[in-house]
Amino acid sequence: MTSLPRFFLPISFSKNCEDDEDSSVEYSFAVEYSGPPVSYNIPQAVLVDVDRIPTASVVSMASISSNLSLPVIQPITKSDPRRKKLSKEFKLDSEEAMPPKSASIEFVGISCKSVNLSGRSGELGLVDVDEYMPKMLDGVESSGTLGFSDSHDDSQELSGSSEVEDLKDDDKEGWDLDEEELSSALSSEIEEESIDGSPRANRASSVTFGGSESSDGVHEGTDHVSPEILRKRLEIKANAKKGLCNRCFKRNRFAEKVVCIVCSARYCGNCVIRAMGSMPEGRKCVTCIGFSIDESKRGILGKCPWVLRKLLTDSEAKQIMHFEISCESNQIPPRLVYVNGKPLSHEELDVLQTCQYPPKKLKPGRYWYDKVSGYWGKEGQKPCQIISAQLSVGNAIDLKASNGNTNIRINNREITKAELRMLQWAGIYCEGRPHFWVSENGCYQEEGQKNVIISRIWDKTGIKLVCALLSLPIPPESANPSGEDVGKIANGVVPTYREQKTLNKLLLVGYDKSGTSTIFKQARMVYNVRFSEDECQSIKLRIQSSLYGYLGILLGGRERFEEECLSEMRRNRRDQPSTSESSGPVDEKNIYSIGPKLKAFSDWLLQVMMSGNLEGIFLGASREYAPLVEELWKDKALQATYNRRNELDKLPRLASYFLDRAVEISRTDYEPSDMDILYAEGITSSNGLSCMEFSFPKSTQDNFMNPVDQIDLSQRYQLIRVHANSLGENCKWLEMFEDIDVVLYCVSLIDYDQFSDDANGFPTNKMLESKKLFESIVTHPTFHHKNFLLVLNKFDLLEEKIKQVPLTQCEWFDDFNPVISHNPNNSNTPLAHRAFYYIAVKFKTLFYSLTGRKLYVSLVTGLEPDSVDEAFRYAREILKWGEEKPIANIQDWSSGSIEASSSS
Numbered sequence: 031m032t033s034l035p036r037f038f039l040p041i042s043f044s045k046n047c048e049d050d051e052d053s054s055v056e057y058s059f060a061v062e063y064s065g066p067p068v069s070y071n072i073p074q075a076v077l078v079d080v081d082r083i084p085t086a087s088v089v090s091m092a093s094i095s096s097n098l099s100l101p102v103i104q105p106i107t108k109s110d111p112r113r114k115k116l117s118k119e120f121k122l123d124s125e126e127a128m129p130p131k132s133a134s135i136e137f138v139g140i141s142c143k144s145v146n147l148s149g150r151s152g153e154l155g156l157v158d159v160d161e162y163m164p165k166m167l168d169g170v171e172s173s174g175t176l177g178f179s180d181s182h183d184d185s186q187e188l189s190g191s192s193e194v195e196d197l198k199d200d201d202k203e204g205w206d207l208d209e210e211e212l213s214s215a216l217s218s219e220i221e222e223e224s225i226d227g228s229p230r231a232n233r234a235s236s237v238t239f240g241g242s243e244s245s246d247g248v249h250e251g252t253d254h255v256s257p258e259i260l261r262k263r264l265e266i267k268a269n270a271k272k273g274l275c276n277r278c279f280k281r282n283r284f285a286e287k288v289v290c291i292v293c294s295a296r297y298c299g300n301c302v303i304r305a306m307g308s309m310p311e312g313r314k315c316v317t318c319i320g321f322s323i324d325e326s327k328r329g330i331l332g333k334c335p336w337v338l339r340k341l342l343t344d345s346e347a348k349q350i351m352h353f354e355i356s357c358e359s360n361q362i363p364p365r366l367v368y369v370n371g372k373p374l375s376h377e378e379l380d381v382l383q384t385c386q387y388p389p390k391k392l393k394p395g396r397y398w399y400d401k402v403s404g405y406w407g408k409e410g411q412k413p414c415q416i417i418s419a420q421l422s423v424g425n426a427i428d429l430k431a432s433n434g435n436t437n438i439r440i441n442n443r444e445i446t447k448a449e450l451r452m453l454q455w456a457g458i459y460c461e462g463r464p465h466f467w468v469s470e471n472g473c474y475q476e477e478g479q480k481n482v483i484i485s486r487i488w489d490k491t492g493i494k495l496v497c498a499l500l501s502l503p504i505p506p507e508s509a510n511p512s513g514e515d516v517g518k519i520a521n522g523v524v525p526t527y528r529e530q531k532t533l534n535k536l537l538l539v540g541y542d543k544s545g546t547s548t549i550f551k552q553a554r555m556v557y558n559v560r561f562s563e564d565e566c567q568s569i570k571l572r573i574q575s576s577l578y579g580y581l582g583i584l585l586g587g588r589e590r591f592e593e594e595c596l597s598e599m600r601r602n603r604r605d606q607p608s609t610s611e612s613s614g615p616v617d618e619k620n621i622y623s624i625g626p627k628l629k630a631f632s633d634w635l636l637q638v639m640m641s642g643n644l645e646g647i648f649l650g651a652s653r654e655y656a657p658l659v660e661e662l663w664k665d666k667a668l669q670a671t672y673n674r675r676n677e678l679d680k681l682p683r684l685a686s687y688f689l690d691r692a693v694e695i696s697r698t699d700y701e702p703s704d705m706d707i708l709y710a711e712g713i714t715s716s717n718g719l720s721c722m723e724f725s726f727p728k729s730t731q732d733n734f735m736n737p738v739d740q741i742d743l744s745q746r747y748q749l750i751r752v753h754a755n756s757l758g759e760n761c762k763w764l765e766m767f768e769d770i771d772v773v774l775y776c777v778s779l780i781d782y783d784q785f786s787d788d789a790n791g792f793p794t795n796k797m798l799e800s801k802k803l804f805e806s807i808v809t810h811p812t813f814h815h816k817n818f819l820l821v822l823n824k825f826d827l828l829e830e831k832i833k834q835v836p837l838t839q840c841e842w843f844d845d846f847n848p849v850i851s852h853n854p855n856n857s858n859t860p861l862a863h864r865a866f867y868y869i870a871v872k873f874k875t876l877f878y879s880l881t882g883r884k885l886y887v888s889l890v891t892g893l894e895p896d897s898v899d900e901a902f903r904y905a906r907e908i909l910k911w912g913e914e915k916p917i918a919n920i921q922d923w924s925s926g927s928i929e930a931s932s933s934s
């Protein structure tokens with residue numbers, strides 16, 4: 031007597047048998063067959079020793095530890111020449127993925143109960159799940175175990191996909207279904223058996239060994255996808271490569287196609303309407319309607335492609351996109367969103383999505399949520415957003431939710447290193463492994479220190495900027511980070527993890543007055559990152575107070591010149607005995623003398639300057655002083671002093687740019703131009719940190735680029751400028767910049783003859799100080815293996831200075847001895863260029879001795895936009911090269927033999 035598994039029989043036969051069956055066989059698949067002989071080969075069923083069956087059980091997703099990656103087995107599909115390939119893939123996948131003896135099988139979205147397969151021995155691995163699935167569902171309900179007939183070893187079971195095909199060819203007569211029947215059987219069956227009783231959500235199903243997750247815990251790709259759709263996607267993938275339309279199979283690589291959001295089929299403009307019909311659920315093939323979307327396409331929901339726009343009227347296109355976003359089957363299946371280890375219910379997902387500050391771009395995946403503070407992140411990762419607090423979703427948070435290893439807790443979660451740095455930067459005392467309670471508004475207190483609310487984290491100066499640098503979120507209500515130099519941080523929230531990955535970070539740092547803020551501001555202008563009104567206002571006040579500073583310096587100079595003049599006059603008088611000596615008091619006035627009113631203002635201004643409180647007094651009070659400034663500036667005494675400005679040490683070179691327009695600038699209605707902003711001292715940040723995001727506009731160079739070298743112009747970059755003083759002792763705050771991609775170290779080329787006081791008050795050469803800082807940064811452990819671009823700045827000033835002051839003024843450059851080359855190409859290399867190359871080689875050699883790697887160098891004049899643009903494009907190139915190239919032959923860099931080029 032042959033024993034046939036019930037689902038091996040044709041559906042009709044199975045149905046006929048149903049009436050006669052004893053209800054007690056409900057959980058058995060094997061029934062005795064006593065009818066007439068059948069015309070096809072019947073699979074042999076042997077009794078299986080249950081104890082020898084490898085342990086296989088339905089594994090609930092929730093029970094799988096988040097970091098356990100279990101292999102996935104793809105279903106074997108029907109015999110079809112095109113599907114042979116698929117079977118082979120299955121074999122490979124399985125061989126790689128198959129655990130040695132036992133495996134758990136999960137039917138996602140389908141519940142089965144005690145499915146004991148008694149198939150021909152050793153043939154279970156050959157089961158076409160695609161085809162079994164509907165029939166299995168026919169006879170089973172609720173969850174159960176799928177047993178293996180294990181008389182073969184695993185390798186045998188899974189070996190030879192051709193065997194699969196053979197068997198399937200043999201057997202197909204009895205239970206073959208064509209693709210459409212299969213699809214409809216599958217969908218109707220699954221609809222009936224959906225896990226939560228709703229026919230909508232659970233059509234998609236898959237067989238996995240224990241279910242798999244992508245590394246970030248997100249269920250994407252092939253998980254939870256029906257075998258039907260999976261198969262379709264594979265076929266489609268092959269066509270897509272060839273640029274074929276999936277309906278007319280005509281090839282046109284360049285014509286835009288409309289992509290099905292379920293199976294990824296692509297249709298050309300001629301076929302799309304026929305293939306997708308009226309699109310009641312958006313861009314889906316007619317046969318895909320009702321199926322869940324491919325999660326990787328969630329980002330394009332509602333974005334109407336150009337082809338559809340062309341084919342449809344505006345309102346039709348809008349309506350279809352509306353359906354696409356809002357129809358039920360395109361919504362995230364709640365069971366695929368885990369919060370604190372618990373899959374969400376429909377209600378919980380609703381709560382999450384409709385709260386005031388919902389997670390952005392929510393996708394299926396595993397997340398953690400701190401209900402008290404609203405911190406939200408992906409399991410095992412630092413927080414990526416602060417959402418509404420106190421939502422009733424998911425389980426209680428786990429201590430290790432974000433995989434922190436700092437021994438410091440916030441609301442019972444061990445925080446990550448980045449968060450610890452943020453707290454430290456905010457000045458929060460973190461010694462002694464404290465546990466903090468942080469409320470949704472950022473108030474924090476240490477556990478055990480009841481009722482002592484220290485302050486709000488978000489009120490700390492510079493905290494938002496620090497969060498931006500560390501890619502940590504800030505509260506949604508403080509979305510506008512005005513007053514801090516965060517350029518364009520969308521909605522005040524740092525971009526999502528996926529976006530952060532593609533954001534290249536550049537750090538700009540240098541010794542005092544090397545020109546970092548000038549380069550930063552220049553970059554903002556070149557890459558069109560506009561200054562906000564607040565920033566302009568702050569720069570305006572800065573320019574005005576600097577102007578008073580410059581005036582003060584002039585007035586100090588005026589006093590000195592007046593004094594000198596008077597002494598001269600007195601000396602002259604003494605030397606020339608005058609007949610008029612007795613004729614009354616001598617007029618002691620000279621060209622540098624001013625009237626009593628201006629003298630009073632001048633004395634007061636100098637006093638304020640001496641007290642070092644210039645900014646405090648003048649910020650915002652320019653209205654009162656504007657008339658006096660005007661009178662003062664027009665006074666001939668000040669003009670005479672201004673003419674001798676070169677003799678005033680402390681007056682910066684660029685002071686005359688503003689002093690020339692002293693009257694205009696001191697007016698209340700003064701609006702700084704871009705040039706004024708560039709020439710102004712500093713940026714706007716009080717803490718030495720500034721940050722902006724930008725991308726490169728297409729340049730003419732890009733047009734000529736080899737397609738292989740084409741650069742993604744949509745790539746975003748983050749430029750962070752930090753003042754050396756903000757790096758702390760031993761540059762300890764450099765730790766904050768661990769995810770920097772390129773460090774731009776800025777050096778002022780004219781520092782070689784300048785001095786500043788070191789920490790002990792001794793004058794030291796500024797170039798040597800800059801070298802010292804360079805060494806500290808380059809050897810800092812955080813920057814181990816980072817790319818460095820040396821920005822040799824103020825070349826315009828070097829050109830002037832080198833003619834008057836030899837480079838050898840700096841002891842580090844004492845062997846600069848440019849030889850006159852006999853090479854006609856080199857003979858005209860200007861001295862400034864030679865000095866630049868020489869300095870570049872000095873730094874390159876130093877860098878190599880410290881790191882064994884190549885230092886990139888760029889020649890810059892910070893006041894020239896093209897020059898700054900070129901340096902940043904060079905940084906982009908360095909990033910693109912990725913892996914470091916072998917060190918260039920640094921010996922090529924001799925001062926006399928280097929060809930002119932701005933970058934090396």
Ligand SMILES: Nc1nc2c(ncn2[C@@H]2O[C@H](COP(=O)(O)OP(=O)(O)OP(=O)(O)O)[C@@H](O)[C@H]2O)c(=O)[nH]1
Nearest residue numbers: 542543544545546547548684712824825891892893
């Ligand atoms: N002529 C000329 N002046 C420059 C150049 N780069 C910067 N400067 C000027 O040099 C001075 C210092 O430049 P900053 O950009 O303020 O330098 P910094 O690195 O921000 O210095 P800190 O104020 O210490 O932070 C400013 O007066 C700038 O205008 C340049 O390439 N050419």
Ligand SMILES: [Mg+2]
Nearest residue numbers: 547548711712
């Ligand atoms: Mg500056």
